[in-house]
Amino acid sequence: PLNLSHAQRHKRPSTTLYLLCAYAHSCVWSPQEADGQDRLGLHGEGEADMEGECKAHTPDMPPGDGNTPQCLNRALEGLSSRWKNWWIRGILSLTMITGFFLIIYLGPLMLIFVVMSIQIKCFQEIITIGYRVYHSYELPWFRTLSWYFLICVNYFFYGETVADYFGALVRREEPLQFLVRYHRFISFTLYLAGFCMFVLSLVKKHYRLQFYMFAWTHVTLLIVVTQSHLVIQNLFEGMIWFIVPISTVICNDIMAYLFGFFFGRTPLIKLSPKKTWEGFIGGFFSTVVFSFLFAYLLSQYQYFVCPVEYNSETNRFTVECEPSDLFVMQEYTLPATAQNLLRWKTVNLYPFQIHSIALSTFASLIGPFGGFFASGFKRAFKIKDFADTIPGHGGIMDRFDCQYLMATFVHVYIASFIRGPNPSKVLQQLLALQPEQQLSIFNTLRNHLREKGMLPPAVGLKV
Amino acid sequence: MATLSPPRRVLSVRRHLWVVLSLERELDCRQSRPPISLQGSEAEDRVKRDGGVSDSECRPDSGVPEVPVATDDTPEVLNKALSGLSSRWKNWWVRGILTLAMISFFFFIIYLGPMVLMMIVSIKCFHEIITIGYSVYHSYHLPWFRTLSWYFLLCVNYFFYGETVTDYFFTLVQREEPLRILSKYHRFISFTLYLTGFCMFVLSLVKKHYRLQFYMFGWTHVTLLIVVTQSHLIIHNLFEGMIWFIVPISCVICNDIMAYMFGFFFGRTPLIKLSPKKTWEGFIGGFFSTVVFGILLSYVMSGYRYFVCPVEFNNDSNSFTVDCEPSELFQLQDYTLPSVLQSITGWSTVKLFPFQIHSIALSAFASIMGPFGGFFASGFKRAFKIKDFANTIPGHGGIMDRFDCQYLMATFVNVYIASFIRGPNPTKVIQQLLALRPDQQLHIYNSLKAHLTERGLLATQEEAA
Numbered sequence: 001p002l003n004l005s006h007a008q009r010h011k012r013p014s015t016t017l018y019l020l021c022a023y024a025h026s027c028v029w030s031p032q033e034a035d036g037q038d039r040l041g042l043h044g045e046g047e048a049d050m051e052g053e054c055k056a057h058t059p060d061m062p063p064g065d066g067n068t069p070q071c072l073n074r075a076l077e078g079l080s081s082r083w084k085n086w087w088i089r090g091i092l093s094l095t096m097i098t099g100f101f102l103i104i105y106l107g108p109l110m111l112i113f114v115v116m117s118i119q120i121k122c123f124q125e126i127i128t129i130g131y132r133v134y135h136s137y138e139l140p141w142f143r144t145l146s147w148y149f150l151i152c153v154n155y156f157f158y159g160e161t162v163a164d165y166f167g168a169l170v171r172r173e174e175p176l177q178f179l180v181r182y183h184r185f186i187s188f189t190l191y192l193a194g195f196c197m198f199v200l201s202l203v204k205k206h207y208r209l210q211f212y213m214f215a216w217t218h219v220t221l222l223i224v225v226t227q228s229h230l231v232i233q234n235l236f237e238g239m240i241w242f243i244v245p246i247s248t249v250i251c252n253d254i255m256a257y258l259f260g261f262f263f264g265r266t267p268l269i270k271l272s273p274k275k276t277w278e279g280f281i282g283g284f285f286s287t288v289v290f291s292f293l294f295a296y297l298l299s300q301y302q303y304f305v306c307p308v309e310y311n312s313e314t315n316r317f318t319v320e321c322e323p324s325d326l327f328v329m330q331e332y333t334l335p336a337t338a339q340n341l342l343r344w345k346t347v348n349l350y351p352f353q354i355h356s357i358a359l360s361t362f363a364s365l366i367g368p369f370g371g372f373f374a375s376g377f378k379r380a381f382k383i384k385d386f387a388d389t390i391p392g393h394g395g396i397m398d399r400f401d402c403q404y405l406m407a408t409f410v411h412v413y414i415a416s417f418i419r420g421p422n423p424s425k426v427l428q429q430l431l432a433l434q435p436e437q438q439l440s441i442f443n444t445l446r447n448h449l450r451e452k453g454m455l456p457p458a459v460g461l462k463v
Numbered sequence: 464m465a466t467l468s469p470p471r472r473v474l475s476v477r478r479h480l481w482v483v484l485s486l487e488r489e490l491d492c493r494q495s496r497p498p499i500s501l502q503g504s505e506a507e508d509r510v511k512r513d514g515g516v517s518d519s520e521c522r523p524d525s526g527v528p529e530v531p532v533a534t535d536d537t538p539e540v541l542n543k544a545l546s547g548l549s550s551r552w553k554n555w556w557v558r559g560i561l562t563l564a565m566i567s568f569f570f571f572i573i574y575l576g577p578m579v580l581m582m583i584v585s586i587k588c589f590h591e592i593i594t595i596g597y598s599v600y601h602s603y604h605l606p607w608f609r610t611l612s613w614y615f616l617l618c619v620n621y622f623f624y625g626e627t628v629t630d631y632f633f634t635l636v637q638r639e640e641p642l643r644i645l646s647k648y649h650r651f652i653s654f655t656l657y658l659t660g661f662c663m664f665v666l667s668l669v670k671k672h673y674r675l676q677f678y679m680f681g682w683t684h685v686t687l688l689i690v691v692t693q694s695h696l697i698i699h700n701l702f703e704g705m706i707w708f709i710v711p712i713s714c715v716i717c718n719d720i721m722a723y724m725f726g727f728f729f730g731r732t733p734l735i736k737l738s739p740k741k742t743w744e745g746f747i748g749g750f751f752s753t754v755v756f757g758i759l760l761s762y763v764m765s766g767y768r769y770f771v772c773p774v775e776f777n778n779d780s781n782s783f784t785v786d787c788e789p790s791e792l793f794q795l796q797d798y799t800l801p802s803v804l805q806s807i808t809g810w811s812t813v814k815l816f817p818f819q820i821h822s823i824a825l826s827a828f829a830s831i832m833g834p835f836g837g838f839f840a841s842g843f844k845r846a847f848k849i850k851d852f853a854n855t856i857p858g859h860g861g862i863m864d865r866f867d868c869q870y871l872m873a874t875f876v877n878v879y880i881a882s883f884i885r886g887p888n889p890t891k892v893i894q895q896l897l898a899l900r901p902d903q904q905l906h907i908y909n910s911l912k913a914h915l916t917e918r919g920l921l922a923t924q925e926e927a928a
Binding site: 369446 | 647648650651654658661662664665666668670673674676677681682684685688735736737832835838839842843845846847871874875878879881882883892893895896897899901904905907908910911912914915918920
């Protein structure tokens with residue numbers, strides 16, 4: 001519990017001073033303030049003076065370059081500050097991309113593990129910001145409660161996934177069967193326990209703070225955990241549904257930056273002054289082309305295309321199957337205009353490439369809104385980066401802010417346009433029904449299949 | 464939006480600041496004056512509690528001034544009728560009359576059809592909480608924000624009700640062409656609608672008000688999470704059978720009333736610092752009386768089909784029907800009493816509906832966890848220094864005040880049904896079956912046939928597939 005003495009409490013700057021600072025600060029916020037593109041280079045000069053007086057509510061994040069490893073610093077000490085930062089960012093970008101491909105090579109299990117760790121790190125970053133904004137680091141119980149809610153929600157989501165995809169494994173083990181059958185009830189009980197702990201932990205002086213942190217935790221969970229869960233669901237459809245969206249967003253980031261750097265002139269939105277229309281449009285077209293080619297490249301390999309399945313005999317994940325229609329080359333007749341241009345009549349494409357155009361369009365048009373949202377968030381709470389995990393880039397959240405909506409979009413896209421229901425799940429549900437219901441469904445199905453000609457027609461009497 | 468030139472903007476900010484400061488000075492360490500209307504005995508203890516505030520609580524959190532106190536809203540007619548009585552008993556009567564009015568209204572709505580009730584209630588609750596947010600943050604004039612909050616409410620409601628309609632009105636949906644397309648791409652359409660709202664929010668961010676706007680965004684989403692999901696789950700429970708809607712809500716209401724009565728007559732030991740008027744005697748007395756009430760109410764209701772049957776939509780008559788063969792849960796069965804009870808009551812078996820056993824679980828939850836929802840709402844009201852959520856119901860405050868204990872009940876009932884009672888919905892399973900590819904359907908057909916033949920339900924027929 002907060003044990004500040006009376007004197008200490010009154011030492012904090014009063015509300016008036018805070019409000020004055022905040023308004024003054026936002027008035028002089030320079031339009032050249034570092035945005036998403038060039039964090040290290042333009043550290044606003046005006047900021048330093050204001051920070052001293054406004055310690056009350058403005059969390060003081062140290063600049064990113066304090067975190068650069070010594071070896072990089074030495075190697076680049078000859079260059080000017082701006083190019084040095086460019087090089088640091090470039091090297092780290094390449095490192096991250098290589099790391100990404102390495103993890104893909106290691107397999108789906110590793111990917112799941114990586115997604116989970118990223119999710120935990122993002123959650124931690126956002127919650128830490130909340131603590132700083134509200135000075136609530138010493139609130140009784142609160143750190144425990146935030147992590148407890150994270151564990152609960154993760155347990156709920158991953159339990160559902162496990163129950164769906166590892167049906168065979170679950171049926172073998174007795175305790176797992178019990179956990180799966182009453183999964184929702186158990187998750188709800190765990191959540192309730194957290195809720196009761198929150199209510200019991202309400203302390204007279206800190207009601208509002210505690211409610212703020214409660215809401216902050218829930219909104220963070222809503223954003224971070226649901227997204228990561230959907231990413232994993234997409235992964236199980238086939239690694240290509242995981243790799244292509246993420247690569248598309250990364251490519252859009254990089255391409256928009258490059259186009260903006262070389263051709264940028266017209267500002268795009270007041271929120272992020274460094275973004276330009278030229279970067280936006282150039283990024284859009286180059287991303288569509290990139291994902292078109294990348295999809296072509298990946299569609300050929302079973303490793304990427306097949307749904308991830310768990311083989312109960314060998315106790316491992318297998319990615320082997322007959323590729324679905326989506327990944328079988330087909331001939332498309334070009335429309336007349338394109339025919340004149342290219343002098344080809346037909347072209348061999350994977351149907352997935354058409355879908356990838358939709359995915360990349362979304363990534364280029366709506367992805368940046370996720371970035372603007374994160375920029376607005378950082379402006380609102382006057383922080384430069386979410387954290388300092390990656391030198392030159394800020395925290396994990398900074399890298400993943402454009403991915404917010406992408407995972408949900410891909411999931412909704414798959415559910416609406418690609419995949420039907422999961423047959424084993426349907427069978428599972430069928431076997432759980434009452435016998436009369438099963439019989440009636442059986443008859444309906446039989447008539448349906450007969451109509452479709454999949455079953456020989458009824459001979460003689462109807463049953 | 465950003466149309467004011469900088470100097471004028473600073474001026475309006477300064478005016479804003481002055482309002483905040485003057486409110487703050489007024490609030491700072493003054494003895495809390497009694498609220499303008501004493502509505503019920505709860506108000507007295509609120510005065511007692513607020514009076515004991517120390518100076519460090521007087522200073523509100525930076526930048527977040529308090530909400531003005533609610534005013535007396537009792538209708539004139541009641542005032543005149545009760546003008547003779549002393550102030551305390553007058554409030555008792557006002558509360559009592561309104562309680563009876565609400566309970567009768569509740570049964571009337573049950574007769575009409577509860578879905579409308581739930582929709583109205585959830586919209587009103589949402590409105591109340593959002594209004595509190597506006598008052599707390601003085602954000603009533605934020606550009607776009609009122610529009611955006613209602614837009615998000617519409618989106619989320621569209622998503623949830625669309626899913627419900629698709630599930631339960633499957634045949635109706637299949638018949639009408641536009642409905643079919645809407646339901647097939649339902650998730651995609653809902654997601655697009657939500658995205659539009661999200662983009663509008665990002666585009667509406669105004670330089671001086673970033674933090675406020677993010678706060679309101681967060682506030683809206685948390686409110687949606689609480690209010691809309693709960694009301695959606697209530698509707699789900701309703702479709703299982705009206706009894707699953709009536710019994711939980713009645714148990715919570717009964718617990719409220721019984722705990723109050725027991726606390727009033729026997730109350731001595733305080734229960735929790737957050738709500739000083741609650742007592743252990745009230746809590747325990749309320750628990751036992753609610754369990755008994757639940758058993759009796761479910762006994763009464765299990766006899767009628769109107770309450771027990773799942774609500775279904777009849778395509779031929781185009782209306783809702785509640786007609787079915789009651790499931791095992793609602794058929795009288797003999798239970799052998801344990802020997803302890805046998806010696807007390809002298810009966811060896813007792814006829815009960817199995818549902819009555821379930822109702823014990825429901826009422827136990829209502830008595831034990833329901834109050835936590837109430838404490839949560841009390842803490843919320845203390846945190847934002849408001850007396851009631853709104854003034855919709857004289858003597859009781861807003862709609863949220865009445866429904867605060869129901870927060871968790873709806874979710875619990877839904878989870879309970881899903882875990883212990885209901886299997887999958889057959890119509891939904893057929894739907895999914897018909898959406899599969901033909902070869903998958905054939906595969907399932909064969910598996911099902913093998914399963915049914917094993918069970919002996921399928922006689923061997925002349926046409927072997």
